Amino acid sequence: MLEVDRITTRYGAITALHDASVSVNAGELVAIVGPNGAGKTTLLNTVAGLLRPATGSVRFDGNDITGAEPARLVRAGLALVPEHRRLFNDLTVEENLRLAGCTTKAHERRQRLDEASELFPVLRDKWTTSAGYLSGGEAQQLAIARALMSNPRLLLLDEPTLGLAPTLVDVVFDLLVRLREQGRTMLVVEQNATRALRLADRGYLLRSGRVVTTGTGAELAADSGLFDSFIGTAS
Amino acid sequence: MTKLLQSLVDGLGVGSTYALLALGITLIFGVMHLVNFAHGELITVGAYASYFFFLHGGSWWWMPVIIIASAVLASVLTELVAFRWVRTASPFTLLLTSFALERLSHALWQILVSPKQRAFPKPSWVFNQFKIADISFEVMDVVTIAVTAMTLLLTAVVFKRTLFGISVRGAAEDFDAARLMGVRANRVISGAFAFAGALAGVAACLIVMRSPAAEPSMGSDWLLKAVIAAVIGGLGSFTGAVVGGLVLGLLDTLSRVYLPDLAEGWDKFSTAVVFMLIAAFFVIRPEGVFKVAHAERV
Numbered sequence: 001m002l003e004v005d006r007i008t009t010r011y012g013a014i015t016a017l018h019d020a021s022v023s024v025n026a027g028e029l030v031a032i033v034g035p036n037g038a039g040k041t042t043l044l045n046t047v048a049g050l051l052r053p054a055t056g057s058v059r060f061d062g063n064d065i066t067g068a069e070p071a072r073l074v075r076a077g078l079a080l081v082p083e084h085r086r087l088f089n090d091l092t093v094e095e096n097l098r099l100a101g102c103t104t105k106a107h108e109r110r111q112r113l114d115e116a117s118e119l120f121p122v123l124r125d126k127w128t129t130s131a132g133y134l135s136g137g138e139a140q141q142l143a144i145a146r147a148l149m150s151n152p153r154l155l156l157l158d159e160p161t162l163g164l165a166p167t168l169v170d171v172v173f174d175l176l177v178r179l180r181e182q183g184r185t186m187l188v189v190e191q192n193a194t195r196a197l198r199l200a201d202r203g204y205l206l207r208s209g210r211v212v213t214t215g216t217g218a219e220l221a222a223d224s225g226l227f228d229s230f231i232g233t234a235s
Numbered sequence: 236m237t238k239l240l241q242s243l244v245d246g247l248g249v250g251s252t253y254a255l256l257a258l259g260i261t262l263i264f265g266v267m268h269l270v271n272f273a274h275g276e277l278i279t280v281g282a283y284a285s286y287f288f289f290l291h292g293g294s295w296w297w298m299p300v301i302i303i304a305s306a307v308l309a310s311v312l313t314e315l316v317a318f319r320w321v322r323t324a325s326p327f328t329l330l331l332t333s334f335a336l337e338r339l340s341h342a343l344w345q346i347l348v349s350p351k352q353r354a355f356p357k358p359s360w361v362f363n364q365f366k367i368a369d370i371s372f373e374v375m376d377v378v379t380i381a382v383t384a385m386t387l388l389l390t391a392v393v394f395k396r397t398l399f400g401i402s403v404r405g406a407a408e409d410f411d412a413a414r415l416m417g418v419r420a421n422r423v424i425s426g427a428f429a430f431a432g433a434l435a436g437v438a439a440c441l442i443v444m445r446s447p448a449a450e451p452s453m454g455s456d457w458l459l460k461a462v463i464a465a466v467i468g469g470l471g472s473f474t475g476a477v478v479g480g481l482v483l484g485l486l487d488t489l490s491r492v493y494l495p496d497l498a499e500g501w502d503k504f505s506t507a508v509v510f511m512l513i514a515a516f517f518v519i520r521p522e523g524v525f526k527v528a529h530a531e532r533v
Contacts, residue, residue, distance in 0.1 A: 050411060074417035086412040088405040099405045102398055103417035150417055 001026045001185055002047070002078075002154055007056030007066075009039075009046045016042040018209040019056070022187075024154065029176065029186045031217060033193035034206035040189040041083045043206070044156050047187075048080035049073050060154070075103050079152035083159055085143040089132030093123050093142055096131050100149035109149075116145045137168035144175065155179070157188045173199065197221035237370050242492045243485065248376045250484020251383030255438040256461030257468065257476035258390065259431030264470045265407030266427045267322065269329040273313060273336035275458025277306040277432055279344060281439030282449035289355040295444075302443070303436030310432025311425055318428075319421075337455070344451035354448040361444055379441050386437050387477060393430070394473065403427055407471065460487075 002024040009017040017039040024030045032040050045051045047058055052067035059065065060078055070080075088096050097116055101109035117124040120141045126134060131142060140160060147155060160176075161169040169192065176199065179186065190196035197203045200217035213220065256274065263271045284305035285298050293301065317336055321328050364371045394400035406413040406423045414420060442457070443449075464483045468475025490497055 048415060050415070069420075070411075070414040071417050071419045074415070080415050082412065082415060086409055086415075088408050088412065090408055091401065091405055095401045095404075098398060099401045099413070099418065100416040102402055146416065 001061060002187065003059045004043070004047060005057045005059070007043075007046055007053040007058065009042050009051050009053045016209055017046065017053070020206070020209070020211050021056075022204055022211065024185060024187050026153075026185055027180075027183060028201045029180050029188065029199060031193075031196040031200035031203040032187065032189045032206060033191075033196060033203060033220075034212075037208075038206040039209040040206055041158055042209075044080060044158050044187070044189055045082075048078065048082075048156060050080075071103075074150050074152070077151075077153040078156070079147040079150050079154075080156040081143050081147045081158060081160060084162075085139055087131040087134075087139055087142055087146070090130060092128050092130055093134070094127050096142060096146050097149055100146040103150045112149050112151065116148065119148075120145050136164055137171065140164060140168070140172060141175075144172075152184075154185045154187065157186060159189055159191055161190065161192050194221050238492065240370050241372075242488050244372060244376050244380075246485035246488035247481065248379040248484070249487055250481040251379055252438050252441050252457070252480075253460050253464045253483050254477045254480025255383060255386060255434045255441075256457060257464035257480045258387075258473060259434045260461055260465040261468065261471055261473060261476040262403070262427050262431050262434075264465070266403060266410070266424055267318065267329065268326050269318065269333060270462065270465075270470070271431075272330070272333040272458060272462075273340065274333075274431065274435060274461065275454030275456075276337055276340040277309055277435035277454070278439040278442060278457055279340060279449065279451065279454040280309040281306045281436055282443050282453060283344065283348065283353075285443055285447070286353050286355050286449040295358045298443075299437075299440045302440050303433055306436030306439055307429050307432035310428045310435065314425060314428040319424075322424075337458075340454070341451045344449075348449075348451075350451060352448050352450040357447040358444060375445055378444075382437065382441065386434065390430075390434070390473070399423075399426055403430075 002022075004020065004022040006019045006021050007017055008015060008019055020039065020043060022030070022032070022043065032043065034040055042051065046053050049065070049068050049070040049072070057064055057066045060073070060076060063076075065073060065076070065078075088099065091099065094113070097113055098109065101112055104112065117127070122138050122141055123145060126138060131139065134142060144157070144160065147157075157176075161172050164172065173195065176186065176188065188196060188200070197217040197220045203215065203217045203220040204211050205213040205220065213223070215223075256278075259277075260271060260274050263269055263274070281302035284301050285293075288298065288301050313336055317332055318329065321332050361373070361375045363374045365374065366372070394404060402413065402418045402423050403426065405416070406418055406420075410420070413423070438457070460483060461480070464479035465476050466479070467482065468477070468479030
């Protein structure tokens, strides 16, 4: 479904991603793990069209989408839950969801709003509250609900559990399981590496902008060298 | 007492025109971080449109349609022709572009029509007066306040209820996040310019009904006041722009009545004050500049 082929992405003189190749097949949950500064967020932002790679290509359903406008990619069926959520804090929960449903027809949008309030009871209670007043857990659920409004076939999630209390981390992971059961394809960047890899079909380990290892989620989760590789960059 | 009440009504009348203009400035600032100094030119466009309309036998009944349509068209065109190409440039480049447009507009009207004022007849009822409890009101004061109130109500509905309005508010807060949700940058910015143009068109109607004349530089004085109003209200805030406009209108009128010397001085220095306020805004709130500078990468 998604083929990222040897992309290099730079911020000025800094190369954040180096010849990185990643692929996601329909129905898969793929995890990307690695230490801070490994280029995980850069990878997702490049796929979602916020950044344009210097070299390499991104294909979605076989079509070249390298550097395409994000608004076009959403319509093609690809949505990103961005790093730090980036909710519209001045807008209410409902307005955040309506805005995110801007790619769909009115009746479809209403239906999705109903689905969202069913899937996320927490949000239903805060429907007319400004997103800026939500707790961390509520905000993260809104961020995911918002990305689902366009009914994406491929959902990219950037650190969905960052800064959440352990019980809320469980809530998010349960949600990922449920989304996978619904047949949603996902590419997840997680700092909670072991747990994400146990859940994932396949995983990629990124370090210093390069893909170091790849394998099934279970293989990578069991790999003791993985831990060393985190430490390696941190020290 | 009568004098006070009358100046309050006058002040609200002038202030509501400032508010309509300030709202347009704040709207464009929200989505592009541009203080659009060419915004006042939309009044000039509306005034010349009504002058030509009259020259060809038009009547006052169709005037609002002509003025608003021409202002919307001009506003959308300036975005398409000028601002779109520098959208990702620094705020100062945008500011300079808007200055250039303002100057260009002055020059064009001077060359194409005349540097002199072109007057046309006003609607007969404008300065009719009526009395409520010994206080006399002009019909135009009431029209101004009523039209502004309705326009502001409509604006509130658009930005609270419609998908377009919600998209504009979202894009003003975080443009990249809005794009990730499927909001089309070109469409939302064009829409914001169209809406700002319509608001300026309503203001232009109110202005030319009172003094029906077109002049190349007529937009500039209104623009300065509108920018002050928008900055007082906090650039980017809708409520702020309306409050800023009304406060400025009241201050304007009350100072003219009660402190004529001060008012005259203010007129002389108002341009300088505007630029000081804008400079202060950029110095005191650089975080605002950075925040939007990031969102500008469209």
